[in-house]
Amino acid sequence: MSNADFVICGAGIVGLSIARELVSRGHKNILIFDKEAAPGKHASGRNSGVLHAGIYYDPGTLKARMCFEGNLLMREYCRQRQLPLLETGKVVVARDESEIPTLLELKRRATANGAQVSVVDEQTLRELEPEAKTAGKALHSPLTAVVDPKAILLALRKELEDTGVRFMFGTRFTDAGDGFVFTDNGSLEYGLFINAAGAYSDTVAHAFGIGRNYRLIPFKGIYKTLKKHAADRIRGSIYPVPNIKNPFLGIHFTRSVHGDVYLGPTAIPALGRENYGILKGMDKELPAILMRDAQMFLRNPKFRGVALEEPRKYMFKYFFEDARKLVRHLDPDDIEASPKSGIRPQLVDMRNHELVMDFLVEQGRTSLHVLNSISPAFTSAMSFARMVVNEHMNI
Template identity: 35%
Template sequence: MRHDYAVIGGGIVGLATARALAQQHPDASILLLEKESGPARHQTGRNSGVIHSGIYYKPGSMKAQLCAAGVQSMMRFCDDYGLKYEQCGKVIVATEPHELPQLEALYRRGLDNGLDVRRLTGEQVREFEPHVQALAGIRVASTGIVNYRHVSQVLVELARSHGTQVHFDTCVTRLTPTRDGYDIGTTAGDHAARVVVNCAGLHSDRVARLAGTDPGGSIVPFRGEYYELRPERRHLVRGLIYPVPNPDFPFLGVHFTRMIDGSVHAGPNAVLAFGREGYRKTDLNVRDLAEVLANPGFRALARQHLREGAMEMARSWSKARFVQSLQRLIPEVSADDIVPCAAGVRAQALTQRGQLVDDFLLVDGPNALHVCNAPSPAATSSLEIGRVIAGRVPPLAARRSVAVQAPPPRPQPRHDQGPQGVHA
């Protein structure tokens, strides 16, 4: 059967895209292909569950615009389908005098992005987070927490209720251009589609190249390792506590995140993963690692951030160093208070010149659109990213007439089900 649209990837961006396509093109035939046995098994299901405010992103960028809109659309979605979330807000704190100018710059950026941000003195920080020692801080009220695995499961149910064919355990191995689209080879049989939308996350650059499209960069996997506070020490953290990010290093730094289930995660660091799905220190994929090491862009990045990278590696192997980073925020935390928990891997696009792609990256191809960079805040922004994609995909040529049946009633989400992976 030839479909109108084939979406590759069953993470939250792919699922949101399938939903938006069904909404904007209700007579279209839509196929979603995912190589894992269920949705949200990688970046979506292993992130920190934060509904980000958008404070960090350059005003006018796709990240800034879609994140601000995504906060509202994600919370409305949760309200519509009975999913638990909390708009708890977060504090970003300066613990050293040299961080104060960067904290002020973040405050200004928040205002530029139209956010509800408030300056805090050290005493005022402790009104929100009594155990934090800080010189100053800012409060970002719109930040929230949710379980994105539950969101993804509802999106699967919605997709199927509106006629989308969702195929798990189906890895795409071939994309052959045809006169009116693509023949799609998979590990579970062949398909055909007039338009392909690539939302393959950690493998998005490879899928783009299968279709003959330059993805604009290569995916470099960075593992984020987390610890979890023991239950008896969760009282140390009320909400979300972030440091002022290092302006010379493109990650947010080790922070505390209260999850929607009440647990508290501490992390992540950011180290090179030796495989695109390298969630453990011992995981090694020779092909993936060889590609990274042969990439001149990665070598340039490593030279530029040699000191910071070495510190991240030391923190990865030394619990004592990890704890020292946490104690900058909460001095009471000790090594006995934390236990390791599951890690995540960030799919970060990197140019050949060694520049991390800073914004979401959508690349047009013949009868295709490729999402080639969608790290955080992609989960927050996912419903908005889906709408953008659905409005941007190539128009369908020679649309065939399709008899459309009324969809069944909207599914009621079952919060006790869904993938059982652990947030990281």
């Protein structure tokens, strides 16, 4: 049996950031285990790389508290280690005049959250992002940036290993005991167990008797890319005004740190927690996921709207129509397929069949469970880790 003062399940951005925060406070006996062969093989390494700037989130929520500070901390981390960082900002555009009130609500939220944003007219938008189009007004976020998530994960792993943090890869959580957990690679004894298992965080929590009212429902994000002649017309990121009652931001344009311009992601209900292809990633949990989807479809109008609208975007026609509304020039031939895809594990409160809109931390006697670590979790990770250690650990 291996043992550590802190055993962290999950080597994604949240698990690594919490370990880093613990190290910064003098703690040394830390072990991170993950079922994959390296950090961030799922949501942390498959996201768009956008560092959000606190625009979308209700003031007072964990997302609002963590996002803007997390943005600044992650920027500084990239600068210190000379990691790729693209500081081109982003614009949020209205597809028609009916979206202007929501645009102004985003401005109000951003200001309350400490973010630096401004409402701009069409002429100013043209100067900032010549290809973007809007219905009269747009929102400009100069502090939205883009990073390389995989480069950050690699840097964090090296930093942690250099300070003595131990990693056990290829090690899957199987069950929980009293003061130890079972894995397929032996048992691990802990002083404090930290669940940062991402798409599997609900099943890990349930093994401890924690959060049994919550279930994760996976949503699939697929992307496409712009061919170079079209990509050269996009300077930064172009987002639509979202439906702020849902946790999805809609198909958007994002210039990566490597010069590619991605379109996406979708928010299609997925058939498995690792269902990155059409059929690939489905497993024995499929019937349970379909049952949860069916319950949500019947009882939650917001989920029903997503479930009816998003799967159509598997068809190019509908994907293209969504993207075309944001820019002045876009032809079907400008777009090509991309292998990039990801899974967003969205937490649902099964007591009322509502989507959980904020981060959630549940605490046991000797365990801590990070649930619903969805966007902007990557942006927020370093700030979130500080909060977790300050407010949830008696150390």
